[in-house]
Amino acid sequence: AADPLARAVAAAALAGFAYWLVHGSFDWFWEFAGLGAPAFALLGLTCALVPRPVPGGPPTSLDIRARPPLALAGIAITLAIAASLTLPWLSQRQIESAARVWPRAPATAYARLNEAAELNPLSDEADLVAGSIALRLGDHPRAERYFAKALARTPADAYATLELGAIASADGERHRALILLTRAVDLNPRDRLTRAALSVVRHGRHVDVRELNDAILREAQRLS
Numbered sequence: 001a002a003d004p005l006a007r008a009v010a011a012a013a014l015a016g017f018a019y020w021l022v023h024g025s026f027d028w029f030w031e032f033a034g035l036g037a038p039a040f041a042l043l044g045l046t047c048a049l050v051p052r053p054v055p056g057g058p059p060t061s062l063d064i065r066a067r068p069p070l071a072l073a074g075i076a077i078t079l080a081i082a083a084s085l086t087l088p089w090l091s092q093r094q095i096e097s098a099a100r101v102w103p104r105a106p107a108t109a110y111a112r113l114n115e116a117a118e119l120n121p122l123s124d125e126a127d128l129v130a131g132s133i134a135l136r137l138g139d140h141p142r143a144e145r146y147f148a149k150a151l152a153r154t155p156a157d158a159y160a161t162l163e164l165g166a167i168a169s170a171d172g173e174r175h176r177a178l179i180l181l182t183r184a185v186d187l188n189p190r191d192r193l194t195r196a197a198l199s200v201v202r203h204g205r206h207v208d209v210r211e212l213n214d215a216i217l218r219e220a221q222r223l224s
Contacts, residue, residue, distance in 0.1 A: 010049040013042040091120035095129055102133045109133060117149070124150035124157055131163060135213055140167050158188035166197055169207040177201045193219065 020039035094116035102109035110133070116126035131146035144167050150160040165180030181198040188194055193215055197207050 006049045010046045013045040013049075017043040017046065088120045088123070091116040091123065091126065094119065095126055098126075098133075099129060102136075106133065106137060121153070124153040124160065127153065128157070128160060131160070132213070135163065135167075135209060140171065140209070143167060156187055158184050158191070158194070161187060162191075162194050162197065163209075163213075165201075166207040166209045166212050169197070169201050170209045172206070174201060174204075177207070 017039050020042075094112040098109035098112040098116070101112075110130055113126045113130040113133075117123075117130075120126070127146045127150035131143045131150065134140075134143035134146060144164060147160040147164045147167075150157055151164070154160070161180055162184040165177050165184055168174075168180055169177035178198075178201055181194070181201055184194045185191075185198050193212065197212060200207050
C-alpha cells in the first residue's frame with residue numbers, strides 16, 4: 001500500500017489540478033495561462049506518487065484495480081476539456097453571425113442568439129446582444145425579456161440593469177425604473193450615462209431609450 005503521506009499529497013495535488021481544470025474550462029484557458037504550469041506540475045506530482053509494481057514482477061492488485069477508473073477518468077477529463085473549449089467557441093460564432101444579419105433578417109438573428117445562449121449557459125452575452133437588437137427595432141417587450149434573461153444568468157450585469165430601468169421609465173413604470181437605475185448606478189457608479197438616466201427619472205421625466213443607446217454606442221466607439 002502507498003504511504004499515507006504520499007496518498008494525502010497526491011490527493012491534494014489532484015484536487016488543485018481539478019480546480020484549475022474546472023475553473024479554467026469555463027473562463028477560457030488562455031485567460032489563465034500563467035496558472036497552467038503549476039496546475040500541470042500538480043498533476044505530475046500526483047502521477048509521480050501513484051504506486052507502481054516492481055519491475056519484472058507481477059502487477060499489484062492496486063495496479064489492476066486502478067486501470068479502469070483511471071482510464072474512465074481520463075476519457076471524462078478529455079471530453080470535458082473538448083466541450084468547454086468547443087461550445088463557447090460555437091456560441092461566439094453564432095453571436096457574431098447574428099450581429100451581421102439582424103438588420104435584414106432579425107428572426108434569423110434571434111434564433112442564432114437563442115442557440116448561442118444554449119451552447120454557453122454561463123455567459124449572458126447572447127441575451128445582451130438580442131436585447132440590444134430588440135431595442136434597435138423598437139420592440140421593448142422582447143428586449144425586456146432578453147435583458148431579464150441576462151440578469152438571471154449574471155445578476156450583477158450593470159448594462160442589462162440599465163436597459164431594464166430605461167425600458168421601465170419609457171413605459172411609464174417610474175417606481176420600477178428608479179429601483180433598477182439605482183441598482184445600475186450601484187453596479188457601475190462611474191458611468192455618467194447611468195447616473196444621467198437615474199437623474200432624469202428622479203426629476204419626473206422619462207428616459208429616451210433610443211437616445212440613451214445612441215449615447216452608449218458613441219461612448220463605446222470613443223473608448224475603443
